[in-house]
Amino acid sequence: MVTTFRRALGVAVLGTLTASALAACGGSGDGPGAEGGDGKKGSTVTLVSHDSFAASEEVLKEFTERTGHKVRVLRGGDAGSALNQAVLSKDNPQGDVFFGVDNTLLSRALDNGLFTPYEAQGLEKIPAEYRLDGEKHRVTPVDTGDVCVNYDRAWFAERDIEPPKTLDDLTEPRYKGLLVTENAASSSPGLGFLLATVAEYGEEWAEYWKKLEANGVEVVDGWEQAYYDRFSGSAGGEGGGDRPLVVSYASSPPAEVLDADPAPERAPTGVATGTCFRQIEFAGLLKGADNPAGGKALLDFLVSETFQEDMPLQMFVNPVREGTELPEVFTKYGERIEDPYTMAPGRIAENREAWIDTWTSLVVR
Numbered sequence: 001m002v003t004t005f006r007r008a009l010g011v012a013v014l015g016t017l018t019a020s021a022l023a024a025c026g027g028s029g030d031g032p033g034a035e036g037g038d039g040k041k042g043s044t045v046t047l048v049s050h051d052s053f054a055a056s057e058e059v060l061k062e063f064t065e066r067t068g069h070k071v072r073v074l075r076g077g078d079a080g081s082a083l084n085q086a087v088l089s090k091d092n093p094q095g096d097v098f099f100g101v102d103n104t105l106l107s108r109a110l111d112n113g114l115f116t117p118y119e120a121q122g123l124e125k126i127p128a129e130y131r132l133d134g135e136k137h138r139v140t141p142v143d144t145g146d147v148c149v150n151y152d153r154a155w156f157a158e159r160d161i162e163p164p165k166t167l168d169d170l171t172e173p174r175y176k177g178l179l180v181t182e183n184a185a186s187s188s189p190g191l192g193f194l195l196a197t198v199a200e201y202g203e204e205w206a207e208y209w210k211k212l213e214a215n216g217v218e219v220v221d222g223w224e225q226a227y228y229d230r231f232s233g234s235a236g237g238e239g240g241g242d243r244p245l246v247v248s249y250a251s252s253p254p255a256e257v258l259d260a261d262p263a264p265e266r267a268p269t270g271v272a273t274g275t276c277f278r279q280i281e282f283a284g285l286l287k288g289a290d291n292p293a294g295g296k297a298l299l300d301f302l303v304s305e306t307f308q309e310d311m312p313l314q315m316f317v318n319p320v321r322e323g324t325e326l327p328e329v330f331t332k333y334g335e336r337i338e339d340p341y342t343m344a345p346g347r348i349a350e351n352r353e354a355w356i357d358t359w360t361s362l363v364v365r
Contacts (some may be wrong), residue, residue: 043068043069043070043291043293043294044069044070044071044072044291044294045069045070045071045072045095045096045097045291045294045295045297045298046071046072046073046074046094046095046096046097046290046291047071047072047073047074047095047096047097047098047099047298048074048076048082048085048086048093048094048095048097048098048099048286049073049074049075049076049082049098049099049100050075050076050077050078050079050081050082050099050100050188051075051076051077051078051082051224052100052315053073053075053099053100053315054314054315055307055310055311055314056310056313056314058310059306059307059310062306063301067297069294069297069298071294071298072095074094074095076094077222078182078186078187078188078221078222078223078224079100079101079102079105079187079188080105080185080186080187080188080190080191081186081222082098082100083098083100083101083105083108083109084186086098086109086114086286087108087109087112087114090112090113090114090286090287090288091288092288093286093287093288093289094286095286095289096285096286096289096290096291096292096294096295096298097283097284097285097286097289097295097298097299098114098115098283098284098286099142099281099282099283099302100281100283101139101281101282101283101284102188102192102279102280102281102282103132103278103279103280103282103345103348104188104191104192104195104279104348104352105188105191105352106132106133106139106282106345106348106349107345107346107348107349107352108349108352109139109284110133110138110139111349113287114284114286114287115138115139115284115285115286115287116138116284116285116286116287116289116292117136117137117138117285118137118140118284118285118295118296118299119137120137120140120296120299120300120302120303121300121303122300122303122304122321123137123140123303125303125321125322125323126141126303126320126321126322127320127322130144130280130320132280132282132345133282138284139282139283139284140282140283140284140299140302140303141280141281141282141303141320142281142282142283142302142303142311142320143280143281143311143315143317143318143319143320144278144279144280144281144317144318144320145249145250145251145278145279145281145316145317145318146249146250146251146276146277146278146279146335146337146340147188147189147192147193147196147247147248147249147276147277147279148247148248148249148250148271148272148273148275148276148277148335148337149164149170149179149193149245149246149247149248149271149272149275150231150233150245150246150247150248150249150252150253150269150270150271150272151163151164151233151244151245151269151270151271151272152231152232152233152244152245152268152269153233153266153267153268153269153270154233154268155232155233155244156244161174163270163272164245164272164275165272165273165274165275166272166274166275167196167197167200167201167208167274167275169272169274170212170215170217170245170272170275171208171211171212171215172215173215175215175245176215176216177215177216177243178216178243178244178245179212179215179216179217179218179243179245179246179247180217180218180219180220180226180230180231180241180243180245180246180247181193181217181218181219181220181226181246181247182219182220182221182222182223182225182226182247183219183220183221183222183364184355184356184359184360185356185359185360185364186221186222187221187222187223188279189223189247189248189249190219190222190223190247191352191356192247192277192279193247193275193277194355194356194359195277195341195343195348195355196275196276196277196341197209198343198351198355199277199341199342199343200341205355206358206359206362209359209362209363210362212363213362213363217363218230218243219363219364223248226246226247226248227246227248227252228241229241230242230243230246231243231244231245231246231248232244233246233256233268233269234246234256235256235268245272249316249317250271250273250276250334250335250336250337251312251316251317251318251330251334252269252271252316253267253268253269253270253271253333253334253335254267254316254329254330254332254333254334255316256268256269256333257329257333258313258329266333267333270335271335271337273335273337276337276340276341277340277341277342277343278337278340278341278342280320281317283298283299283302284299285299303320303321304321305321305324308320308321308324309324309325312326312327312330313327313329318330
């Protein structure tokens, strides 16, 4: 994301349903041995996720060499849609591990009893601030990302208009009809953006959305539609949209320049840094998994050095493992969000459905 892209502009790396050879530990030496923990070598483990899960060829090869476990990647749309499917099928789970539930939706997964507790090897290398399930270990933190409004630099430069910086700015008349966001009921970045407005405006958040509605905000189903189809600054969508503002991620600008030759001085898209909400993304062992041993091994891998180093350029999210070095394209073109909006998981759990219902009545026709 952490959406993601949704935030992972590397979604094209893998298809909608992929059978890939993976191993369950990384190059750091933590994780199970060559037999894949207590599982059988050569077994298949199914990873259920959103559309943007990706890993590099080299990492997949290392997985195979170490454990022989093969992983089938089953994608279910955006993060919210994938989680909804997992909840509906919890008595007969689609796979062994679910990846992609974030802090905005975590309570929905936990309250529905989706996961079997497991303390992943290497978890001690992840800061406590990311371990939102405490010592219960029903989920394992894997990545973080910041949901932010992105803007098309060229569009604003051509019209000599200053891009927005804050949530307040987005309600100004000069930005009328320019913003596209995702449906908060089905999309994790859409929900993250909604939560940012609740964190900023408190009990007045609905009034803020009335202003956005009056200022022409557009709502679409998910990140890919918003970013590739409606956003004017998307390279992947060849800039075909007419909206120069989109709810995406702080790491989207580096994705826009990843394959550029020559590399530009700055990314063609920018980030409104005063609009950002911090996401933490988790994985968990699905209760009733056919291959729990392989699932545990896969969770060990997801927090391993190998996967954490590979992840930024595959899914354009930030690693959670301490000491993991970010690629240069992230540090040069990305935005480091020093003071993102956050919210306690308990508050999200208590109010999320009511907030979404109110939001839907305000902006979804």
